[in-house]
Amino acid sequence: MDTTIKQVSSVEYELEISATADELAPDLNSALKTQRARTKMKGFRTGKVPLSIVKKMYGEALAYGIAEKSIQEKFETEVVEAETHDVVGKPKLTRFEYKLDGDLSATIRFGVKPTFELEDISTLTVNKMVHGTNEEDVDAEIERLQKAEADLTPFDAPAGDNDYVVMSMQALDDESGTPIIGEKQDDMTVHIGDDRLKSELRTALIGMSAGETRRVDIAHDEPHDHGDEHHGDSHTHSYEIEVKEVKKQELPDLDDEFVKSVSKGEVETVDAFKEEIRKQLASGWExxxxxxxxxxxxxxxxxxxxxxxxxxxxxxxxxxxxxxxxxxxxxxxxxxxxxxxxxxxxxxxxxxxxxxxxxxxxxxxxxxxxxxxxxxxxxxxxxxxxxxxxxxxxxxxxxxxxxxxxxxxxxxxxxxxxxxxxxxxxxxxxxxxxxxxxxxxxxxxxx
Known part of the structure; x- marks a missing residue:
């Protein structure tokens, strides 16, 4: 069995392997005899099936197994055990040419660990963010926690720019203005102050009261399906919106009871809570x-x-x-x-x-x-x-x-x-x- 190692790049090599049918024959014959010993066939005793029949039945599969084993063994002896290359990762069989009773020709590509010198990193300049925690940061974090625990209370007045509404949104046909069946979202709770809300929808909702409906046109920047049609990159759709409830967010008082609740009893006073928030924010920014x-x-x-x-x-x-x-x-x-x-x-x-x-x-x-x-x-x-x-x-x-x-x-x-x-x-x-x-x-x- 002949082998040749060729360099493909600075970090990749190929091991080319070739073997004649005569070189592979001893292993193939041995495998056929082993298979014959356990082959059962009607009309023959176990182990007495003619070798020619065993070869016809199992020869190709056995031959491929022997060829693959020979390739792997050659890679181990010629590359791994020889320690001439610092192999990294798994080798890849990139070429395999072989048929039963024929010659074998194969190529294995393998990578080696790159050799390089470290560059002078003292030439580098890197920015580092330094952010101190002030009272505004602490107050903002506490307000966020209060909002998470806040109740939404219905009230009878037009919606403001920081209120919540429970609403429905019915898509309308662009030409006729009639509702599109199956294109209605119902009982959605929307925060008008949410930055993610479409500006057209926010503008329409401000000033609406419970029970009021409006038509609004909303621009879409990305392609999507609308009803039975597909629309391109930049287009506008019409909707009928109905406000069912207007709600205000009522923040809980910042007192010792609130502090004990959100801290699960770990902090008991407002002052201690603020100090803990300050530490957490500082740690987070760091x-x-x-x-x-x-x-x-x-x-x-x-x-x-x-x-x-x-x-x-x-x-x-x-x-x-x-x-x-x-x-x-x-x-x-x-x-x-x-x-x-x-x-x-x-x-x-x-x-x-x-x-x-x-x-x-x-x-x-x-x-x-x-x-x-x-x-x-x-x-x-x-x-x-x-x-x-x-x-x-x-x-x-x-x-x-x-x-x-x-x-x-x-x-x-x-x-x-x-x-x-x-x-x-x-x-x-x-x-x-x-x-x-x-x-x-x-x-x-x-x-």
Whole structure:
């Protein structure tokens, strides 16, 4: 059996395999004899069926199995065991030419780990959003919580721009103005102040009272079906709307009883509640700032490195994307799920993640980054505070599930990697408005 390894690109190779029928014959004959020993056929004792008949019945399937096994064994000996190539991912059989009693010719393509040098990241400048929490933020969050607990009370007056209405909405034929059967939405509760509400509908609802009807024309920017017709990109439809009730939102008083209710008894006074809200908002903004910073750092470092990624690594990430879709859909693919289209649409994202994994791995190796036992112990100590269990109990819980422990170590390592990167690049701290404007300008420049 002859083999040749050819380089296709800097990160992909092909193993070409060829074998004559005579070279494959011993294994085929052995497989036929094994099959003959367990073949049962009327008129023959078990194991006594003529070999020619066994070959006619099972020869092709056995031959293909032997050919595939020979190819796999050659890949193992010539590539994997030889350790001449740093193989990553699964090899792919790209060519297979073989028929029973014929010669074999096949090609296996495999990817190798890219070799590259880390670029100088100290040249990078990255914006960081810094947002402090003020009293307006606290008041706005408390009002949001009050609205979530508020009652909607009917009242006999025209609807205002921040009221709620219970309404019906009947689609009308564009030409005749008659109602379209089956195109009516009934008993909808609508907040007139909702930014997502169509402006034409909002304008029509303001000032309407219970029992009143109006006709309203609403513009549509996207194609859709309306009645028995399909409409193009930009068009207008008519509707008859009827207000059945007008309701006002009555916020609960901000008092100790409200605080105890929404905090489930964890906070008892308004002052303590405000302080807790302030801490939560500060923590939330800090987390968001960190996530935005890490995303910016990652994108800039990715842009700095030109690394060719083999398909075999990209396929690993695409496989994980598909598995995630299936897992989130209770273990089966969603109805109508087109895996090929999904993989094509997500290929760029998979390539970026693969590229970042390689850069991150090289940073860890080059800078000798490591998560120490002391750092893990500190994590368990901080995480167990106020939880009703000891650091030792938490550590034992993580260690009882290796996958969970590995995930924790990976997150701790990621934090170390980003801390190192942050120490090397130039960080420009900006308030929220300035940060958003700077990011917008940078996006426009890239476009």
């Amino acid at each position: 987390q968001r700032s960190r996530e935005l910073l890490e995303s910016s750092l990652m994108l800039k470092i990715l842009d700095l490195h030109d690394i060719e990624i083999p398909d075999s690594i990209i396929d690993i990430y695409l496989d994980s994307f598909v598995e995630d879709v299936i897992r989130r859909n209770q273990g089966k693919a969603p109805e109508g799920f087109n895996e090929d289209a999904f993989r094509f649409a997500n290929r760029d994202e998979a390539e970026q993640q693969a590229k970042w994994m390689l850069i991150r791995e090289r940073l860890v190796e080059t800078e000798n980054l490591d998560v120490t036992d002391d750092e893990m112990a500190e994590f368990f100590k901080q995480s167990s505070e106020g939880g009703g269990f000891s650091p030792e109990d938490m550590e034992a819980y993580y260690r009882s599930m290796p996958a969970l422990m590995d995930g924790l170590k990976q997150r701790q390592m990621s934090k170390k990697v980003f801390d190192f990167i942050e120490s090397k690049v130039t960080i420009v701290e900006l308030d929220k408005d300035a940060y958003e404007e700077a990011e917008k300008e940078e996006t426009n420049q890239e476009d």
